[in-house]
Amino acid sequence: MRLNTLLAATAAAAIMAGAAHAENLRIGASLPITGGLSVSGEKHKRGYELCTKLINEAGGILGRQVELIVSDNRSDTATAINQYERFINVDKVEAVYGTFSSRLTFPVASILSKYNMVHAIPSGGALRIYEQGYKNLFYFQVNAAEYTGKDVAAVIKQLIPAGEAPKTVAVVSADDFFANAIEAGLLGQKVKDPATDKEIADLAPGYLKDVGIEVLMQEKWPEEGFNDWLNLANSIKRSGAEMVIGLTASAEEAVQLTRSLKTVGATPKLVYLSQGAQTEFIEGVGKEAADGVLIHTTWHKDVPFESTLAGKPFNNADFVKAFTAEYNVEPDEDSAIPFAVCQGIEQAILGAGTTDNAKMGEWLHARSKDDPVRTVLGRFSWDDVGLPVEKSHIMTQWQDGSLKFVYPTGEFEGVSPFSYPKSGF
Numbered sequence: 001m002r003l004n005t006l007l008a009a010t011a012a013a014a015i016m017a018g019a020a021h022a023e024n025l026r027i028g029a030s031l032p033i034t035g036g037l038s039v040s041g042e043k044h045k046r047g048y049e050l051c052t053k054l055i056n057e058a059g060g061i062l063g064r065q066v067e068l069i070v071s072d073n074r075s076d077t078a079t080a081i082n083q084y085e086r087f088i089n090v091d092k093v094e095a096v097y098g099t100f101s102s103r104l105t106f107p108v109a110s111i112l113s114k115y116n117m118v119h120a121i122p123s124g125g126a127l128r129i130y131e132q133g134y135k136n137l138f139y140f141q142v143n144a145a146e147y148t149g150k151d152v153a154a155v156i157k158q159l160i161p162a163g164e165a166p167k168t169v170a171v172v173s174a175d176d177f178f179a180n181a182i183e184a185g186l187l188g189q190k191v192k193d194p195a196t197d198k199e200i201a202d203l204a205p206g207y208l209k210d211v212g213i214e215v216l217m218q219e220k221w222p223e224e225g226f227n228d229w230l231n232l233a234n235s236i237k238r239s240g241a242e243m244v245i246g247l248t249a250s251a252e253e254a255v256q257l258t259r260s261l262k263t264v265g266a267t268p269k270l271v272y273l274s275q276g277a278q279t280e281f282i283e284g285v286g287k288e289a290a291d292g293v294l295i296h297t298t299w300h301k302d303v304p305f306e307s308t309l310a311g312k313p314f315n316n317a318d319f320v321k322a323f324t325a326e327y328n329v330e331p332d333e334d335s336a337i338p339f340a341v342c343q344g345i346e347q348a349i350l351g352a353g354t355t356d357n358a359k360m361g362e363w364l365h366a367r368s369k370d371d372p373v374r375t376v377l378g379r380f381s382w383d384d385v386g387l388p389v390e391k392s393h394i395m396t397q398w399q400d401g402s403l404k405f406v407y408p409t410g411e412f413e414g415v416s417p418f419s420y421p422k423s424g425f
Helices: 003-020 038-057 077-089 102-114 149-159 177-187 229-239 251-264 279-285 316-327 333-352 357-365
Strands: 025-031 066-072 095-097 119-121 137-139 168-174 190-192 199-202 214-221 243-247 270-273 294-297 373-375 378-380 394-399 402-407
Touching: 025 038, 025 077, 025 333, 038 066, 038 251, 038 316, 038 333, 066 077, 077 095, 077 102, 095 119, 095 333, 102 119, 102 177, 119 333, 149 177, 149 294, 149 394, 149 402, 168 177, 168 229, 177 190, 177 243, 214 229, 229 251, 243 251, 251 270, 251 279, 294 402, 316 333, 333 357, 333 373
Parallel strands: 025 066, 025 095, 119 137, 168 214, 168 243, 243 270, 270 294
Antiparallel strands: 190 199, 294 394, 373 378, 394 402
16 A cells, blocks of 8 residues: 555544544654764754654644653763663653664664664664664665765766876774774775674775775774864875865764864865765855865755655655744754654554554565655665665765755756865865
């Protein structure tokens, strides 16, 4: 049965469900509202809150108002684990939304699996999260972070004229779940489960070697407390690499790295960052330094994704309008992704006709390319481990102070020409 047919069928049952369950439908989310991940955590909170508000204004889910319970995990793993335990055992939530970052998502996954909860993940791309054997994981982005380099390589192969592409690269990264995962794919490393030492994937030869780029420099900085950005930037400059890849764990780190490269006068032809699509990045570095920086993303405000909310059509433009009206600022992907998670959980409850998580999981697993979950991030169906099927990143680039999407070409209207080479910082 198609999604819209399912939603229509459950609409008639909503009145009866509401009579039987007059109490609020509680949903819990542990987020890093303070601590090192707080910028993205606060934006995730906004995405969840706006989606909940719009659903409640339309009558709730199955006739019940949604009560969103958000707790601040302070960017701390143990706190996040304890909060999901509390949601389930004390607050008696009927569903949960995932947290931010692979570092927090990895241990939280085991807790939610223990209680057989559907785990809709907004931000946790490391492949080893999905190789733990848990059955109800659903990732609401593009693919495991290890495969991000595929789209970076596609930009180099398809958008840069033959003979003009960079031939050398400096790869610098945070010692972080997410950054390490992207690096593994770019460099062609083996991915292992740290608990069992079991090999999960062999990514050789790596996306950089696939496009003929030689690694001249590779360096990591510690997950917390790093502040030696100028020395790092000087090392990058001295390497002479034509391309810089900065795999940062947060937008704040992307700002620090970019500022430092500007300060030392680095002149790469191409810069790719794993973070930096946020407004904090352009505000932190300025138009000139940001110009030409390439960043992968899952969402862009101008991509014409079609979705549903409260059983009715709701497209990406509707989301941008509602978010801007609510918060007086345009959204970025850190709010769009959790909004999509909320849409997915709502559709799962409506599709299953219940908040029974086993049945919600069955309904989500049954989605297909022709009968997907529809969100402001596009259509979703998942493979057996919980990774999306047939999705590619939207590759964006800062151009004259605006974030433009430059790839994939030919799939959407509004794609901007790729700017190359970078004119400096």
